[in-house]
Amino acid sequence: MEKIEFNYPEAKRLITKRAHVGVVGSGDMEVLLEPNSEEGARVFITTSVNGFGNAWKAVFDRFFSKFDGAVRIYINDAGATPGSVLLRLEQAVEVIEQ
Amino acid sequence: MVGTLHVHDLIVLRTESAVISTQSDPACPYLNPNQRPWVVVRRGRISDGSILVGVRGSQRHERCAGFTRLSEVVETRRPDQLRLLFAENSRRKLQAFRTLSYLESHLAGLDMSWGPGGSLGYELASGIPAVRADSDLDFILFAPRKLEITEAQDLWRMISGAPGKVDALVETPFCGFSLQEFVTTSPGKILLRTSDGRVLGSKPWDLSKGEHS
Numbered sequence: 001m002e003k004i005e006f007n008y009p010e011a012k013r014l015i016t017k018r019a020h021v022g023v024v025g026s027g028d029m030e031v032l033l034e035p036n037s038e039e040g041a042r043v044f045i046t047t048s049v050n051g052f053g054n055a056w057k058a059v060f061d062r063f064f065s066k067f068d069g070a071v072r073i074y075i076n077d078a079g080a081t082p083g084s085v086l087l088r089l090e091q092a093v094e095v096i097e098q
Numbered sequence: 099m100v101g102t103l104h105v106h107d108l109i110v111l112r113t114e115s116a117v118i119s120t121q122s123d124p125a126c127p128y129l130n131p132n133q134r135p136w137v138v139v140r141r142g143r144i145s146d147g148s149i150l151v152g153v154r155g156s157q158r159h160e161r162c163a164g165f166t167r168l169s170e171v172v173e174t175r176r177p178d179q180l181r182l183l184f185a186e187n188s189r190r191k192l193q194a195f196r197t198l199s200y201l202e203s204h205l206a207g208l209d210m211s212w213g214p215g216g217s218l219g220y221e222l223a224s225g226i227p228a229v230r231a232d233s234d235l236d237f238i239l240f241a242p243r244k245l246e247i248t249e250a251q252d253l254w255r256m257i258s259g260a261p262g263k264v265d266a267l268v269e270t271p272f273c274g275f276s277l278q279e280f281v282t283t284s285p286g287k288i289l290l291r292t293s294d295g296r297v298l299g300s301k302p303w304d305l306s307k308g309e310h311s
Contacts, residue, residue, distance in 0.1 A: 022279070023276045023282075025265040025278065026234075026236060026265050026267075084296050087297070090298075091287065
């Protein structure tokens with residue numbers, strides 16, 4: 001079990017909706033995405049697989065290179081592959097941008 | 099003769115050196131030469147006589163993905179062939195085994211086949227202890243026909259009454275998906291695990307007709 005946090009202060013666009021997608025099951029993860037009360041975006045990851053901090057950083061750097069919403073993202077991960085992580089993030093964004 | 103192999107099947111290989119790693123090292127280091135080399139079939143296309151397999155070592159982090167030749171397979175067990183009666187008596191008090199016992203008694207009338215996967219399936223097939231005190235039960239339901247949402251809800255409600263956590267995966271002829279997500283999200287998009295990778299979609303029994311988004 002490992003906890004990881006990232007900050008993306010440049011993500012300032014106002015977001016008003018909340019999304020909850022995914023499940024905590026083998027090879028998958030649960031994502032809660034909600035408006036951040038502070039400026040910028042913050043990411044809080046709890047993962048069952050230790051030692052992948054750099055891979056998570058790469059995924060979120062890529063995600064926030066396109067997404068600029070001021071959100072809090074909570075992730076409960078049970079070993080999702082990087083591809084599934086991006087799919088779940090896209091799914092959450094689709095919900096809040098509807 | 100081993101017949102057709104499917105994802106989640108447990109197989110014994112001729113030798114422990116029959117697995118070629120797809121990760122950094124050329125060999126999968128976790129198979130114990132003193133035990134029969136049991137590995138699990140991973141999701142992916144069978145091509146050119148090769149199948150994707152997953153190797154489990156004695157420690158939680160000892161996992162390795164690789165592939166092997168179909169000709170190396172000497173024995174197979176499907177998840178629906180694995181039941182509590184194969185478990186050692188001393189192991190049956192572990193939560194995952196108690197959960198399996200609950201499912202066996204509550205699913206007796208189900209018209210679809212099902213079985214355990216993950217560490218519990220591996221232990222039942224191989225006899226090698228793999229289940230831990232905090233292991234979930236990976237439950238695989240084979241659903242060749244469409245599961246109606248009410249039917250899925252009833253099933254999930256029953257599963258949720260089990261003594262331990264159940265990670266329930268439904269396998270259609272085209273993909274696998276989480277029963278929990280299907281129940282909570284349907285008819286919205288859910289994560290579909292196909293032989294060609296993962297996609298979001300809402301028609302797990304209709305993937306052949308081209309819905310890939």
